[in-house]
Amino acid sequence: MSDEYANGTENNDANYQQEYQEGLTEGDCPPQSTDPDDGNRINASKHDDDDRKLFVGGLSWETETQHIKEYFSKFGEVMDCVVKTDPETTKSRGFGFVLFKEQNAIDKVLAVSTHSLHGRNIDPKRAKARTARDPVKKVFVGGLDPDLPVEAIREHFSVHGKIEEIDLPFDKAKNQRRQFCFITFESEKVVDAVCEEAKQIIGGKELAALTCRMIDT
Numbered sequence: 766m767s768d769e770y771a772n773g774t775e776n777n778d779a780n781y782q783q784e785y786q787e788g789l790t791e792g793d794c795p796p797q798s799t800d801p802d803d804g805n806r807i808n809a810s811k812h813d814d815d816d817r818k819l820f821v822g823g824l825s826w827e828t829e830t831q832h833i834k835e836y837f838s839k840f841g842e843v844m845d846c847v848v849k850t851d852p853e854t855t856k857s858r859g860f861g862f863v864l865f866k867e868q869n870a871i872d873k874v875l876a877v878s879t880h881s882l883h884g885r886n887i888d889p890k891r892a893k894a895r896t897a898r899d900p901v902k903k904v905f906v907g908g909l910d911p912d913l914p915v916e917a918i919r920e921h922f923s924v925h926g927k928i929e930e931i932d933l934p935f936d937k938a939k940n941q942r943r944q945f946c947f948i949t950f951e952s953e954k955v956v957d958a959v960c961e962e963a964k965q966i967i968g969g970k971e972l973a974a975l976t977c978r979m980i981d982t
Contacts, residue, residue: 807845807862817844819863819871820892823945824848825883826857836882837863837889841870854964859907859945862892886938902929903949904959908972911942921967922948926955 807818821833834846848861865871871891874880880887909918915931922928932947950956959965965972 807847807864815864815892816868817865817871818892819865819874820860820890821863822860822888822890823885823943824857824859824861824887825885826859828857828861828883830861832882833861833863836880837865837870837874840865840873842866860905863889886936900953901956902951902953903947904956905945905947906965906972907945908970909942909944909946910968910970911944913968917967918946918948921965922959925950925958927951 819837821837824833828848830846830848833848834843837843837846842865843863844866845864846861849858850856851858874889875891880889906918906922915933918931919928927950928948929951930949932949934943934945934947935941936943948959950959
């Protein structure tokens with residue numbers, strides 16, 4: 766079962782900020798890097814709380830590990846960082862983690878209201894390990910067409926099981942939905958079924974479905 770990611774109710778940014786408190790599994794997503802040591806320290810601490818660890822969501826597909834290292838190094842010394850990828854396609858899953866040497870670097874990052882990388886606003890959040898007893902009922906779905914009707918999303922994913930909620934974060938700056946959503950199912954078993962399919966295709970476009978969990982803000 767996956768462990769670690771983030772967020773999102775339709776056009777409800779307040780709820781988005783509250784919900785964007787989830788992190789995806791680190792262990793089953795290989796890092797997007799040519800350096801075999803990238804992500805080692807992060808993966809070793811995936812079940813531990815670490816106040817020096819940052820979750821970074823909303824990454825562009827072209828953003829790689831070295832890019833987030835370069836960007837976040839201005840806030841403090843980076844001990845380790847990684848962009849997570851799909852184990853089958855090796856493509857970025859749109860999120861990653863940064864481990865700083867000092868905890869105050871996290872505070873500096875979060876003190877900045879807007880972060881942008883490769884032309885996209887990214888969402889850094891303080892990471893926290895998920896306990897074994899926490900149910901994982903939500904998936905992150907990236908690569909959505911902002912104009913795709915919520916009914917089409919619901920119809921596609923409801924074949925796996927009952928959907929409790931679909932959260933569609935809204936980008937106020939662009940006045941359109943963001944290119945991802947968060948779907949809450951009635952049980953962890955349904956989430957397992959969804960994530961067994963590495964490729965999700967809606968309206969002829971391939972998406973990425975990822976298991977989510979809560980993290981601290």
